Amino acid sequence: MANTQSLIEQLHRIVKDASRVIVDHESLVPFKSDYSSEGTTPLAVVFPITTKEASEILLLANQYKTPVFPRGRGTSLSGGPVPVVEGIIMDSTKWTSTLEIDPNNLIAVASPGVITADIDKAASKHGLMYPPDPSSLDIATIAGNVAENAGGPRGLKYGVTGDYVLGLEIVTPEGKVMKTGGKTMKNVTGYDLTGLITGSEGTLAVVSQVTLKLIPRPKETRTLSATFEDMTLAGNAVSAVLQNGLLPSKLEFIDQACIKAVEKFEPMDLPVFAEALLLAEVDGTGENVQKEIDEIALIFENFGGCVTVAKNETESNRLWKARKLVSPAIKALCSWKLSEDATVPVSQIPAMIKRLKTIGEKYNVPLVVFGHAGDGNLHPNLLLDKEDAGQLERAELAVKEIFQSALELGGTLSGEHGIGMLKSPFLKNEVGETGIDMMRRIKKAWDPNNILNPGKIFSADDNL
């Protein structure tokens, strides 16, 4: 306790502004959770706004052997920023001083707490685009996106966060400041530490500045939706689009349960009798956009889809509204929503969808599926009743089988949510003991005191 008191005094010494250190219990409580899970109430929350402060906080944490949990807006779906033991939350949300666009080099430089959507907005003023678009982009911080290597619908054509991180300024777990990568499109100077930090879930470094690649903003987009009476045909239609050399900017899938949930949540004449709804967006320039949307429409029709092409932006927004409301609509149906992101090779989408349905029935848990079908990244969601212990137990078994199915079909545990605390028990199934050992070696070499975000990625059982 005396130790905690002294630690907090030291935090106040580093961060002079009292409003940037939280220690009262009531204010600390919200910081024990993210969008997926709950941990322990932290000792303190500190909001650094300079690299120097972040560095000094980590030096202090090493001195006190106290864990530090980096956090953005807490939108993680894998427990990423959740404190699993008592420690300090290092919150980046007040650290927003820098947001610079360099239109001559197609680059953005941002402080860790800058909101992702704000980067794209700033880029758009110069006719540029920052493509990664996780659902949380209006809330989440760029450092959070980097930590999780967040993806979104546009990942199909444009890739994920990591594909746009050219360089980082980071603070190492022991408080040293360094830069990785830079402002050039190509860089092979030593190990790719930029790539190693991206997606390392805050276990290897605190990101203090991000340098991002931007691209010319596509001049036009077109949207179509298609309903399918048969879900497998919808899955086959997705594969067919890609195999025909078409690359929509988005290609999203919603199953019947989601359609019904959205229609209940906000009636909009959705086809509740359809087994699946596909949404595709094409972007680019000139006649190619129209040509590509026509080709996709034709393929969808060949697989029995009933196609609607949006004639203008208003119609396009109306079509996308159904997809955007899926999460809130299914959340309204349950007291506990478990969102997974098992991902498979594109050709296995129909097989995976079938397996997911079977798993839901086998364990008798309400399971709905939506997601980024174009890159094989499905989001099976379990709609659970917090009070129903039996159901929660069955859900746990169902999740285990979902992961197993994804791996059996040549896929991965996580396409975009990360491992965090929720999937760490399953890591071994995908990367094997040697994989975990080699990852742990990096963690130990970089963070000998295990200060940064302990309890994430690796499971306690994996301490090989």
Place this chain on the structure above:
Amino acid sequence: MANTQSLIEQLHRIVKDASRVIVDHESLVPFKSDYSSEGTTPLAVVFPITTKEASEILLLANQYKTPVFPRGRGTSLSGGPVPVVEGIIMDSTKWTSTLEIDPNNLIAVASPGVITADIDKAASKHGLMYPPDPSSLDIATIAGNVAENAGGPRGLKYGVTGDYVLGLEIVTPEGKVMKTGGKTMKNVTGYDLTGLITGSEGTLAVVSQVTLKLIPRPKETRTLSATFEDMTLAGNAVSAVLQNGLLPSKLEFIDQACIKAVEKFEPMDLPVFAEALLLAEVDGTGENVQKEIDEIALIFENFGGCVTVAKNETESNRLWKARKLVSPAIKALCSWKLSEDATVPVSQIPAMIKRLKTIGEKYNVPLVVFGHAGDGNLHPNLLLDKEDAGQLERAELAVKEIFQSALELGGTLSGEHGIGMLKSPFLKNEVGETGIDMMRRIKKAWDPNNILNPGKIFSADDNL
């Protein structure tokens, strides 16, 4: 000596086929060099063709504390595979058993020794493309490309090798076999070891299988060339193309000295009075290709360029021939060609070209410049006389100043050749002491006996 004898016996025990173990001095000599530098004659060259053999060789090397130098075709321009001390060369060129295209998932799987161009050829049969195109693509192995994260002209639009590596099977420095990544487009399961291994120059793992992303093959390409009386205007024209939202598949630059060298090497009526020649290729579908080439032509003309648009493939090949002959042509002018790949942010290309010319004059060394102007990746080449010790000394100072200039302009030591042994003394200037320390920590954690490719990336002086 007795120890070496026993080591060689053990190598024969692992690799039963005697033709896959070289130990006679004369046959060993070629393996002490790559395309850039020379090292020590190795003790033996061994050609594994299975993961098991590669693993056993590394186990043996750890037992004997003998370094292993992984090697492909030896086309490295930074000394990547050169043995700096006595050791075993592990040559992948006979390891070519697997080359599978999975058209349904847009994926290729290849053994380490498969030649890069063969992957693209196999992909093209399915209407697909493997975009990375280092100049050595007809000779180099895919594992060599992965080790160096090789790039090429198409890097501007399509990125480099690392952008296409979805997964690897690797043998760790201690001989353990593991897989990284997989067959999905998105994967955030634990640390991105695929990205860490790619570009690690054979210091962290031996690559035993590569899983690559393919893309739909663009249906059409168009080429134009433009000559400029003023080199700075050519540089500005490159920046203007990108700032106008155009993304050619290639955008190459050749300076006057290169033009003259090519014309001397093989007369083809090149404009020897022009200060610079730009070559652009656009790819895609339909009218957009023509539209884009027209827009580029207009921009080049606005900057004083004299433009020729190829009307057909024959004309296009003729235009590209000048670029392809640059390397052999300048090689013919000197006994020792030193090829650098200092890379700067695109907007700094004119400034970098000016500095390069000044450096050549200052140190009185013949310096020519060509390269991938579109992504800021220039190749200043020093044309040296092996016998002229004074010139070699001046060249060393010139190279130092080239690196310094790239860094001062916000660039990097290496855009695509790697650090190897040639640039290791300069690594600290870019990544700093902390950067080197954090890289070395990974190396030590993965390879405690320093078996894999010692003497690369890190300089002996950097042993922090």
